[in-house]
Amino acid sequence: MNKDMLNALDVLEKEKGISKEIVVNALEAALISAYKRNYGQAQNVEVEFNDKTGDIHVYSVKEVVDMVFDSTLEVSIEDALEKNKAYELGDKIRFEVTPKDFGRIAAQTAKQVIMQRIREAERSIIYDEFIAYENDILTGVVERQDSRYIYVNLGKIESVLPKQEQIPGEEFQAHDRIKVYITKVDNTSKGPQIYVSRSHPDLLKRLFEQEIPEIYDGVVEIVSIAREAGDRSKVAVRSRDVNVDPVGTCVGPRGQRVQTIVNELRGENMDIVKWDEEPSVYIANALNPAQVVHVDFHPAEGSCTVVVPDFQLSLAIGKKGQNARLAAKLTGFKIDIKSESDYNNIMAKKIASGEAKAVVPEEEEVEATRTNSEPIEHLLANPENISVNDYIEELEETESEEQLNTKEELAEDVLTADDVEDRIAEVELDPEEDYNELLEDHQD
Incomplete structure (x- = not known):
């Protein structure tokens, strides 16, 4: 029996990941409970389990006093000195009280408590393992579904995918392998409860980190994500290296990188934009x-x-x-x-x-936007207040076209620099008469 128990402890440690020390402590507590319940004893007792031989010993712990009032808890100094002359008042002495028939009832009680401790230890191990994956993604296998949840097996535990966290229109069959984002890990009285999502924006972020090494290494950074799960998403990226194109890096050769993510999300459209x-x-x-x-x-x-x-x-x-x-x-x-x-x-x-x-652009901006085929951006709201010489002087300084608008009459008419130059070349009038004639023609 003792060898069988030691072998069982070794198996639990290897297969369940429960240390032998945890099981031994649970066993000792179980034996104390069984002893008190089945033998009607209320005194302080200790149980010692030898993890080398498997032997079990029960001890009653008593305190050394001058006068004994409760024999189950105290021992006189005289009796203590007979056992060992080194004892003094206040010392604790252990007396072995292991019953000869400490058998079936005690073993059954101990088994129940041990199993409870084992379950608690397993739950604690699972919780500690999966709390590290909170806000991360894992691959699971679809097991079953009902009206509220899809149940996804993550290996050691079954997670739940609520309806509101599912991608609209997405359907799964049993044994389908899918990637899910772990949103919450609860340690309940019934054990760890893990909630996962397929519609969370951070699922997209983690998928990009998995598929694109530059994002995982921090060379390319995801700045923002806007997602309507199952339909379309926009991802803003920027590069920390001037030699790396963030959009091209995410798209990959012939779109292979982003296509892998699109396939995982069952065809969700993806726009990658540069921040x-x-x-x-x-x-x-x-x-x-x-x-x-x-x-x-x-x-x-x-x-x-x-x-x-x-x-x-x-x-x-x-x-x-x-x-x-x-x-x-x-x-x-x-x-x-x-x-x-x-x-x-x-x-x-x-x-x-x-x-x-009306906004008149700065000269630097005007020069940068002028071309021979586009009008100048100037808006001459009050042309009568602009001197002829100033107008012609500015006309001579630019080689591009110019838009001449009055506030009302010339709101939709465009007069280019070439038109003005041609008209001035055709007539030999003084600048003021030429300017006035030009304006009259346009107003007509």
Whole structure:
């Protein structure tokens, strides 16, 4: 029997991962409980289990006193000195009281307590192991499902995937292998309870870390994620190395890297955009694939107005507003998208009513944007106040086209630099008469 018990302890330690010391302590506590219950003893007792031989001994512990009031707890100094002359008052003496028939009833009681301790130890080991995986991903096997949960086996324990954490429309069969994100690990009275997710944005982050070494190593960083699980996601990335393209790194050769992630998420569309410290550029990237003409910020409201070409308005907004909604989540700005024509009409009304002023770009910006095929960005709100010499002098300094607008009459007319030069070359008038004639022609 003793050898069988020692062998059982060795098996528990190897197969269950429960140390022999934990089991021995549980066994000693069980034997104390069994002794007190079955032999009606209330005194202090100790049980000693020899993990080498398997022998069990029960001892009654008594204190040395002058006068004994309770023989189950105390022993007189005279009796103590007869046993050993070294004893003094206050010493504790152990007397062996192991019953000869300390057998079946005591063993059954001990077994129940031992099994309980073993279960508690197993739960503690499992909890300690899986708490380290909280906010991480693991691969599990689908076992079964009901109306509330999908049960996923993670090896030593079964986790639950709640309905609200499932990807809409995603279906599984028994024995399917899936990757799940561990959102919570609880240590309940019934054992550890693990909750997992397939719709959490951080599942996407962990998948990128697994598939893309540059992200795992920190060369490329995921700045933000906006996700509508099962449909579309946007991921903003930046590189800590100027020689590494963050978007190309994530996409991989022929899209192989990102395609692996898309396949794991059962075809979820993925937009990888480059993060930029300039908010207007970042917002323009986030609205990909739509092109952005201009971004007008409203700092007090934490929002911005994004101007896009007329023919790309629906593309920028996306199906049911999804593209704009994900871009807003990704950048942290409230985004109002306007077509170019609508925005120009709104600004023209504001300028006419005095709510806004026409903006004249800085000279450096003007020179950078001038081309022979595009008008100059100047808006001449009051041309009668501009001297002819100043106008012609500026005209001579630039080789590109120029847009000449009055506040009302010339709001939609474009007069290019080539037109002005051609007209001046055709007539031989003094500059002032030439200028006035030119304006009259346009106003007509």
